[in-house]
Amino acid sequence: MASDYKNNKFIILTIAILILFLGWEIIALLLQNPALPCPIPAIAAFFQVFPQGLWKHFLVSTYRVLTSLFLGLALAVPLGLYIGRNSKLDKWLSPQLYLIYPIPKIALLPVIFAIFKIGDLSKIILIVIIIFFQILITTRDAAKKIPANSILSVLSLGATPRDIYSHVIIPGCLPEIFTATRISLGTAISVLFFAESFATVEGLGYFIFETWSRVNYPEMFAGIIAISLQGFLLFLLVDLFQRLVCPWLYT
Amino acid sequence: MLSLNNVSLTYSNGNTAVQALAGVNLKIEKGKSYAVIGPSGCGKTSLIFLMAGLLMPTQGEVCLYEQQVVKPHRETALILQEYGLLPWKTVWENAALGLKLRKVPDQEIADILGRVFAELEITECIDRYPNQLSGGQKQRVALARALSLQPKILLMDEPLSALDALTRENLQEEILRLIKKHKITCVLVTHSIEEAVYLGQEIIILSARPGRINAIVANPAQGIEGYRHNMSFHEKCTEVRDLLEVHSQSGIRLQEQ
Numbered sequence: 001m002a003s004d005y006k007n008n009k010f011i012i013l014t015i016a017i018l019i020l021f022l023g024w025e026i027i028a029l030l031l032q033n034p035a036l037p038c039p040i041p042a043i044a045a046f047f048q049v050f051p052q053g054l055w056k057h058f059l060v061s062t063y064r065v066l067t068s069l070f071l072g073l074a075l076a077v078p079l080g081l082y083i084g085r086n087s088k089l090d091k092w093l094s095p096q097l098y099l100i101y102p103i104p105k106i107a108l109l110p111v112i113f114a115i116f117k118i119g120d121l122s123k124i125i126l127i128v129i130i131i132f133f134q135i136l137i138t139t140r141d142a143a144k145k146i147p148a149n150s151i152l153s154v155l156s157l158g159a160t161p162r163d164i165y166s167h168v169i170i171p172g173c174l175p176e177i178f179t180a181t182r183i184s185l186g187t188a189i190s191v192l193f194f195a196e197s198f199a200t201v202e203g204l205g206y207f208i209f210e211t212w213s214r215v216n217y218p219e220m221f222a223g224i225i226a227i228s229l230q231g232f233l234l235f236l237l238v239d240l241f242q243r244l245v246c247p248w249l250y251t
Numbered sequence: 252m253l254s255l256n257n258v259s260l261t262y263s264n265g266n267t268a269v270q271a272l273a274g275v276n277l278k279i280e281k282g283k284s285y286a287v288i289g290p291s292g293c294g295k296t297s298l299i300f301l302m303a304g305l306l307m308p309t310q311g312e313v314c315l316y317e318q319q320v321v322k323p324h325r326e327t328a329l330i331l332q333e334y335g336l337l338p339w340k341t342v343w344e345n346a347a348l349g350l351k352l353r354k355v356p357d358q359e360i361a362d363i364l365g366r367v368f369a370e371l372e373i374t375e376c377i378d379r380y381p382n383q384l385s386g387g388q389k390q391r392v393a394l395a396r397a398l399s400l401q402p403k404i405l406l407m408d409e410p411l412s413a414l415d416a417l418t419r420e421n422l423q424e425e426i427l428r429l430i431k432k433h434k435i436t437c438v439l440v441t442h443s444i445e446e447a448v449y450l451g452q453e454i455i456i457l458s459a460r461p462g463r464i465n466a467i468v469a470n471p472a473q474g475i476e477g478y479r480h481n482m483s484f485h486e487k488c489t490e491v492r493d494l495l496e497v498h499s500q501s502g503i504r505l506q507e508q
Contacts, residue, residue, distance in 0.1 A: 153335025156303050156323045157349035157400070167348065171339040248339045248380040 034217050045218035046225045054207060058226050061196065061204040064120060065188045065234065068127035072184060075128070076135035077177055081169055083136075084143025101133050106191060118199040127191050131184035135177070142176035143169055175249060178242045185238060189231050204230065252436065253279035253302060253404060258311035259461075260297050270461035271297040275311075277455065277464060279404070284430060284437040284473070286451025288444065288495065294462030295440040296332075299408045302438060303329040315404075325353070328402035330410045334393040336381045343377040346395045353400075360399075367395045371425070387418040391425075398429065405430060407439045411446065420479070423449050427474065444495070448487045449479060456494050466494050 021039045028038045037045075050058075083090050109126055116122035150168050159167065196205025208223040243250060260272040271294035279285060279302075287295050300306040301313050304323040313320045315327070323329075328349070336345045343364065350360045368374045371391045381389055390410060397405055410426075411419045423446060430437045441447050447454050454468040468491055472483045 149331055149333055149335050150337055152300075152305055153329070153331050154337070154348065154352075155305060156327075156329035156331075156335075157396075158323050158325065158352050163352055167340075168337065171337070174339070246339070248341075248382070251380050251383055 037218055037221055041218055042221035046222040049219055049222040054222060054226055057202060057204050057207040060202040061192060062230055064123055064192055068124045068188050072128045072131040072135055076132045077139050080136045080139025081143045084140040105130050123195040126195055127188045130191055131187055134184050135180045138176050138180035139173055142173040146172045174246050181238050185234055252281045252316060254314050256311050258308040261309045273461035273463050275464055281436055282434055284450055284452045285455060286447035287440045287455045288447045289457030290459045292460050293457045296408050299406050299440050303327055303406050326403040328397035328400050328405050330393050330397050330407045332409045334389045336389055336392060338381050342379050342392050346392055346399055349396055349400045363399050367399050371395050386414045390422055404436045409440055444488050444491050454491055
């Protein structure tokens with residue numbers, strides 16, 4: 001049964017990849033524009049360029065994304081859990097959250113660069129500021145939705161407020177926290193691409209813009225494949241982690 | 252052992268104050284079983300939460316062994332509607348939680364749970380999660396969690412309301428057997444007249460909101476062999492039904508005035 005299911009998943013994934021490449025091939029053939037090469041030369045370029053130095057940009061970007069994601073989670077999750085279970089605090093903070101959340105914080109990029117200079121730190125801070133609110137709001141809402149019955153049943157066993165957090169609220173919010181992590185991962189990669197597009201000589205964003213400026217489309221596409229691969233692998237990592245931490249969701 | 256002295260409870264629902272219970276006086280005696288029944292929304296659940304120390308009365312006091320109950324007590328165990336099991340814990344972890352919170356050593360937890368699981372015939376479920384269990388099995392796990400704490404008083408809030416008829420009767424017998432065997436004092440909230448008569452040595456009839464005690468019906472034949480199929484069981488059910496009807500009508504009349 002389990003291996004059947006695994007085989008099925010493998011087949012479905014293979015089909016999805018084939019459809020992706022087929023679609024790409026068809027569009028490339030129809031457009032006949034050098035900016036969109038066909039998949040086979042693009043993949044060939046990827047395998048050629050990756051060992052030559054693309055791997056370094058890949059690692060730098062992955063480091064920036066993972067650090068930002070980790071910091072964003074570490075700051076937003078505890079606060080979200082606390083606000084979600086504290087209606088007075090929520091009343092005070094919610095209006096401020098609603099004011100700040102819709103501001104396109106990516107527009108703060110010049111400010112952040114001016115304050116934190118142009119190194120890794122400013123890129124990480126920009127991503128953290130953006131994903132912080134996504135994670136905070138999702139976690140807060142998840143904490144609000146924890147059924148009263150679960151809390152009462154554990155309270156009746158003699159639980160302290162700390163026990164309630166560790167046995168009820170945190171595990172109860174984990175599935176939503178993982179959802180927020182996935183969404184934030186996509187956001188983080190996009191924001192990083194933008195932040196790496198200038199004032200740096202490292203990262204996939206830099207690589208793509210640099211090859212573009214040299215009109216080297218096959219190499220540019222190798223960069224695009226690298227950034228897609230990065231997203232895909234990090235998604236897999238989050239899934240794997242969720243499987244380990246939330247086994248009850250997979251029964 | 253447990254007494255409610257002139258207990259009233261008012262809680263706020265949005266901007267309106269709702270009086271759930273008004274002037275309830277009740278004495279729970281050791282070793283007896285009580286069934287609480289009344290129209291929906293009459294404060295049955297509030298009454299059991301007060302006894303469990305999860306709610307504090309706005310007036311009056313709840314006392315266990317002459318001491319005011321201000322938080323959940325070690326000698327009471329509570330089973331909630333919908334079982335109160337945590338979906339993210341296995342059957343074993345759910346059942347062990349009460350003992351773990353009391354800092355009982357792991358080896359002792361394993362001994363106690365081993366015995367309780369065998370008694371409730373759920374040993375084969377220990378590694379499953381609640382969503383992999385039937386309603387009856389979930390209820391048995393909730394019972395196991397409560398019994399593992401070796402409570403003197405077992406409080407139950409409509410524990411069997413989500414079960415089908417046969418599983419329900421089956422578990423009623425199981426509960427009866429367990430409270431007799433372990434000499435547990437038991438308070439059960441139910442909306443089923445048959446369940447109240449089958450499990451309650453005394454049946455407490457509450458009025459519509461705010462809940463007051465309208466009548467306490469003695470049920471001396473409770474617990475005899477094959478009570479469910481006995482004539483006196485049906486007579487007692489009729490008696491309780493009549494009392495419920497009379498009081499709910501007088502309640503409606505009062506509201507109309």
